[in-house]
Amino acid sequence: xxxxxxxxxxxxxxxxxxxxxxxxxxxxxxxxxxxxxxxxxxxxxxxxxxxxxxxxxxxxxxxxxxxxxxxxxxxxxxxxxxxxxxxxxxxxxxxxxxxxxxxxxxxxxxxxxxxxxxxxxxxxxxxxxxxxxxxxxxxxxxxxxxxxxxxxxxxxxxxxxxxxxxxxxxxxxxxxxxxxxxxxxxxxxxxxxxxxxxxxxxxxxxxxxxxxxxxxxxxxxxxxxxxxxxxxxxxxxxxxxxxxxxxxxxxxxxxxxxxxxxxxxxxxxxxxxxxxxxxxxxxxxxxxxxxxxxxxxxxxxxx
Numbered sequence: 001x002x003x004x005x006x007x008x009x010x011x012x013x014x015x016x017x018x019x020x021x022x023x024x025x026x027x028x029x030x031x032x033x034x035x036x037x038x039x040x041x042x043x044x045x046x047x048x049x050x051x052x053x054x055x056x057x058x059x060x061x062x063x064x065x066x067x068x069x070x071x072x073x074x075x076x077x078x079x080x081x082x083x084x085x086x087x088x089x090x091x092x093x094x095x096x097x098x099x100x101x102x103x104x105x106x107x108x109x110x111x112x113x114x115x116x117x118x119x120x121x122x123x124x125x126x127x128x129x130x131x132x133x134x135x136x137x138x139x140x141x142x143x144x145x146x147x148x149x150x151x152x153x154x155x156x157x158x159x160x161x162x163x164x165x166x167x168x169x170x171x172x173x174x175x176x177x178x179x180x181x182x183x184x185x186x187x188x189x190x191x192x193x194x195x196x197x198x199x200x201x202x203x204x205x206x207x208x209x210x211x212x213x214x215x216x217x218x219x220x221x222x223x224x225x226x227x228x229x230x231x232x233x234x235x236x237x238x239x240x241x242x243x244x245x246x247x248x249x250x251x252x253x254x255x256x257x258x259x260x261x262x263x264x265x266x267x268x269x270x271x272x273x274x275x276x277x278x279x280x281x282x283x284x285x286x287x288x289x290x291x292x293x294x295x296x297x298x299x300x301x302x303x
Contacts, residue, residue: 002249006160009024009156010153010156012024012152013148013149013150013152013153014149018148021148021149021152022148022152022220023259023260023263023264024152025148025151025152025155025220026220026259026263027255027256027259027260028152028155028156028159028216028220029155029213029216029217029220030233030236030237030240030255030258030259031159031240031251031252031255031256032159032162032209032210032212032213032216033051033052033055033209033210033213033233033237033255034237034240034241034244034251034252034254034255035162035163035166035209035248035251035252036051036054036055036206036207036209036210036213036237037051037206037234037237037238037240037241037251038241038244038246038247038248038251039166039169039178039202039205039206039209040202040203040206041238041241041242042241042244042245042246042247042251043170043175043178043179043182043202043246044178044179044181044182044199044202044203045178045181045182045183046099046103046182046199046203047100047101047103047104047238048103048104048107048206048234048238049104049105049107049108049111049231049234049235049238050095050106050107050108050109050110050111050234051107051111051206051210051234051237052111052114052115052210052228052229052230052231052233052234052237053087053091053107053110053111053113053114053115053210053229054084054087054088054206054207054208054210054211054214055084055210055211055213055214055217055228055229055233056111056114056115056118056214056226056228056229057080057083057084057086057087057114057211057214058080058081058083058084058210058211058212058213058214058215059080059214059215059217059218059224059228059229060118060124060125060131060214060224061076061079061080061083061211061214061215062076062077062079062080062133062214062215062218062219063131063133063218063224064124065079066133066134066136066218067131067133071134071135071136071137071144072136072137072138072139072140073136073137073138073145073154073158073215073219074138074139074158076136076215076218076219077158077212077215077216079215080211080212080214080215081208081209081211081212081215082208082211083211084207084208084209084210084211084212084214085204085205085207085208085211086207087207087211088203088204088206088207088208088210089200089203089204089207091110092199092200092203092204094106094110095107095110095203096196096199096200096203099185107234108231108234111229111231111234112231114229115226115229115230116226118226118229119226125226126224126225127226128225128226128227129225130223130224130225130226130227131223131224131225132222132223133218133222133223133224134222135151135219135222136151136154136219138154145219151219151220154219155216155219155220158212158216159216162209162212163248163252166209166248167248169205170248174198174201174202174205175202177193177195177198178198178199178202180193181195181198181199236255236258236259236262237255239254239258240252240254240255240257240258241254242254243257243258
């Protein structure tokens with residue numbers, strides 16, 4: 001099934017028009033951010049509404065590298081991931097003091113603060129006017145990736161590498177500890193595990209993944225502004241993670257679904273695609289309660 005999905009993704013630029021390819025590129029960026037969010041929300045039990053902050057740090061890092069004449073895509077990717085990890089390490093001591101809804105709101109506050117800094121620091125970020133960036137190159141001396149199809153294939157290759165790395169991470173002791181912390185943090189600490197240290201590790205990895213997504217965002221659009229770091233970006237990533245029901249494959253599929261609804265159903269629904277996403281968010285959030293009530297109703301009908 002995974003192989004079929006990869007083959008279908010590779011075929012997109014050969015079968016679809018330029019608009020659909022650009023939407024698919026956006027879906028890849030959101031899929032990376034959704035995996036970052038899933039690592040916190042679905043694995044560590046820390047619902048995050050602020051991964052766009054680390055996406056933004058990585059994106060501006062990549063954009064500033066292009067301004068310095070460094071257009072090598074893989075180098076931008078690695079540097080942006082390091083910047084996202086560093087930003088996560090700086091903010092983690094504050095955020096990891098909270099849990100549950102408080103963590104959700106604190107992460108949102110960090111994202112909004114990051115967006116505000118990007119807006120006000122116009123001499124570096126371009127402010128609301130944003131930054132235009134040239135196409136990336138795959139290796140030194142190679143021609144820039146002009147054309148939506150070539151850029152999409154580059155993004156897809158980077159995504160597959162990141163997804164493989166996440167797959168290996170999910171088999172690590174760190175992730176096992178994060179899952180245990182989500183289930184019963186107090187018991188894990190009583191067994192002698194350094195819970196905060198492991199949560200910090202998971203948080204930094206999630207920040208690195210989001211930072212890498214920022215580099216892909218710049219490569220995909222050739223433009224970056226504070227609007228790319230808004231609440232809607234974090235909310236869509238959280239929705240995709242929630243649709244994924246705790247799995248990375250599900251988060252990726254959720255990201256594809258969210259982007260398809262937002263960008264492909266806007267016209268057929270009269271511009272109400274955002275309302276559909278909001279309804280989907282509510283259905284996912286209340287799915288356990290709805291399922292429980294339906295089960296009770298079915299049992300009552302049988303009796």
